[in-house]
Amino acid sequence: MAVESRGAEYFVSPGGADADPGTRERPLRRIQRAADMMQAGDVCTIRAGIYREWIRPPRGGVSEDRPITYRAAPGERVIIRGSERIISWARDNGTVWRAELPDSFFGDFNPYRLHLSGDWLHYGKEYHLGCVYQDGVSLREKFTAQEVAAAPGSYRIEENPGSVMLHANFGENDPNREQVEINVRECVFFPRLEGLGYVTLDGLWFEHAAANWAAWRCAQRGAVGTGWGFRWVIRNCRVSDARCVGIVCGNAASSENSGFDLTNVGGHLVQRNHILRCGQAAIHGFKGWGSSVIEGNLIEDINVHEEFGGEETAGIKIHNPIDVTIRNNVLRRIHARRVPGDNNDFAAIWVDWAGQGTRVTGNVVYDNDPETWALYLQNNHGSPILIDHNVFAGTISSSSSGCVFAHNLFDRCRWNFLKPYAWVAYWKPHTAEVADCKVITCGHDRYLNNVFCGDGIERLPEGPGMQADWNVFYGGAKASGWADPHSLVLPEIKPQIEFVSRPDGVDLRFDGGDAPQLVKCPLINRDFIGEFALTGQGLESPDGTPLALDRDFSGRLRDAVHPAAGPFEGTGPTSVSSRRTGP
Numbered sequence: 001m002a003v004e005s006r007g008a009e010y011f012v013s014p015g016g017a018d019a020d021p022g023t024r025e026r027p028l029r030r031i032q033r034a035a036d037m038m039q040a041g042d043v044c045t046i047r048a049g050i051y052r053e054w055i056r057p058p059r060g061g062v063s064e065d066r067p068i069t070y071r072a073a074p075g076e077r078v079i080i081r082g083s084e085r086i087i088s089w090a091r092d093n094g095t096v097w098r099a100e101l102p103d104s105f106f107g108d109f110n111p112y113r114l115h116l117s118g119d120w121l122h123y124g125k126e127y128h129l130g131c132v133y134q135d136g137v138s139l140r141e142k143f144t145a146q147e148v149a150a151a152p153g154s155y156r157i158e159e160n161p162g163s164v165m166l167h168a169n170f171g172e173n174d175p176n177r178e179q180v181e182i183n184v185r186e187c188v189f190f191p192r193l194e195g196l197g198y199v200t201l202d203g204l205w206f207e208h209a210a211a212n213w214a215a216w217r218c219a220q221r222g223a224v225g226t227g228w229g230f231r232w233v234i235r236n237c238r239v240s241d242a243r244c245v246g247i248v249c250g251n252a253a254s255s256e257n258s259g260f261d262l263t264n265v266g267g268h269l270v271q272r273n274h275i276l277r278c279g280q281a282a283i284h285g286f287k288g289w290g291s292s293v294i295e296g297n298l299i300e301d302i303n304v305h306e307e308f309g310g311e312e313t314a315g316i317k318i319h320n321p322i323d324v325t326i327r328n329n330v331l332r333r334i335h336a337r338r339v340p341g342d343n344n345d346f347a348a349i350w351v352d353w354a355g356q357g358t359r360v361t362g363n364v365v366y367d368n369d370p371e372t373w374a375l376y377l378q379n380n381h382g383s384p385i386l387i388d389h390n391v392f393a394g395t396i397s398s399s400s401s402g403c404v405f406a407h408n409l410f411d412r413c414r415w416n417f418l419k420p421y422a423w424v425a426y427w428k429p430h431t432a433e434v435a436d437c438k439v440i441t442c443g444h445d446r447y448l449n450n451v452f453c454g455d456g457i458e459r460l461p462e463g464p465g466m467q468a469d470w471n472v473f474y475g476g477a478k479a480s481g482w483a484d485p486h487s488l489v490l491p492e493i494k495p496q497i498e499f500v501s502r503p504d505g506v507d508l509r510f511d512g513g514d515a516p517q518l519v520k521c522p523l524i525n526r527d528f529i530g531e532f533a534l535t536g537q538g539l540e541s542p543d544g545t546p547l548a549l550d551r552d553f554s555g556r557l558r559d560a561v562h563p564a565a566g567p568f569e570g571t572g573p574t575s576v577s578s579r580r581t582g583p
Helices: 031-037 145-150
Strands: 009-012 043-046 049-052 068-072 078-081 083-085 090-093 096-102 121-123 132-134 154-160 163-169 180-183 199-202 204-207 233-235 238-240 245-248 269-271 274-276 281-285 293-295 298-302 313-319 325-327 330-334 346-352 359-361 364-366 373-378 385-388 391-393 396-398 403-406 409-411 415-417 423-427 434-439 446-448 451-453 467-469 472-474 488-490 496-502 505-511 574-579
Touching (some): 009 031, 031 068, 281 298, 298 313, 313 330, 330 505, 364 373, 373 391
Parallel strands (some): 043 068, 078 204, 233 269, 238 274, 269 293, 281 313, 293 325, 298 330, 330 364, 385 403, 396 415, 403 446, 451 472, 472 488
Antiparallel strands (some): 090 096, 132 180, 154 163, 423 434, 505 574
8 A cells, every 4th residue: 555645734633623723733623624624645643532513524535645634642532422311301390301392403404303214125214214322322213102111121102292302220320420322423524526536534432323224225324434436445433323323435326237337445454453232233235435445454243223124234244245255254153133024134244236356255154143134245246255264153044146155154144045046237347337137047156175164065056167165064064965075074073163252353273183185276366266257357355466374364385286175274273363453
């Protein structure tokens, strides 16, 4: 990455004044004031404190070495919230309090008069966009006085002519003395114009956005969004308690099978962030994530209230993920609530519609609801999609073709092979230019050099171009019924797999004996896999250079002749960490 060329530096502090010049000695008060003044190459350094504003940057940078940067002052906690503190609560009854707010308090956006809505939202449309927060964490919305009285940590909304009345159960706490807030802003950082490029957000906390349900094909908003922009960097940030989505690409409303200009949208880096307690998804979007890298993030406690949901609920969900890399993330406690009679889908990592050149590598997905799929590959021709060096605990679902699964560890993963049905585009290699549209047909998947524990791929359907080999199957996991000539099936061995959760990630311990070395795997690279006939593309980086899986989960060089099966090279018990390294 290019070295940033610094322009002017503007300082912002809770004790500043917007009439001041924004120097270190005379800082500004609002981040928006700095945004309005900044030009390419400028930096906004924000001092510790809580800021209550929706920042709408009017411009971006012009190149990687001349971005516009918003950063927390080194070692300081900067919290930007879409909420306001309320200290006008009156006791209603027992532990329930009430606060009446006129419509004029909210201006042109009153989330307490707006309900969740949008395509693929299957249940929960009775819920409002407005939330009540205590100590930064959202309470649960209820709909009757009796429900609120019985449930500390809950609230309900009473809509009246000219005002809304909030009723909330704070238990034994006095809300006028505690930090009680309500969200009043749709977003926290989202541009006013589409297409801004080269914006960097570094070390900031974003909380309490009231943006609506983010749906496929539609323009969308979230707590933080790139607004259909180009080459943003979002790193070392914390995004929490968004009503729906934490980080979005902004989207541009369009058909899922139409092309777009990949040279002027996407290419983002979302790195080392902590994203938690968002109601719908941590990261979501459509074509605007093309050629992006999402790496080193800790994503947890998504849809924790299980109030609303549908086929857009996930840890990471990206549609049309052309050349997107999802790397070295930890995803846990992604919640799902199945509604009887409704075929809802939920997933930790969800690669959806016309993925090509997508790579999912080095992630750890564990401790999720049983109804939450660890990985869902939906409606992709692939050719290829590369799934390598991950550790998955949970169901793996696919209605795609042209996928390469290599060097993964599947811990009691039930496989759910869905019937492909969709008329889906595929692309000229490393572009978003449509080559053609076809119905997806089952075939051309590769299952190579993996470790399966407890559950296997015996239900894997045989199709053209399919290959499964050099895998290790432990503890009752079974090989495919038509392939796997070199694989080892060891029903009597139950390897030790342990996930030790840490506040910043997870420690993983695995002991499968010497079987991963004994299976004598081949080195997986572009030459070994070959070129997929549909797309004319092989295992390649987004710039077209060939890929070789010559390093393991921890970055260690693999044996160049016979690498070990699974994500870890070497012999004997393995202990590794996957932790977010940012502040």
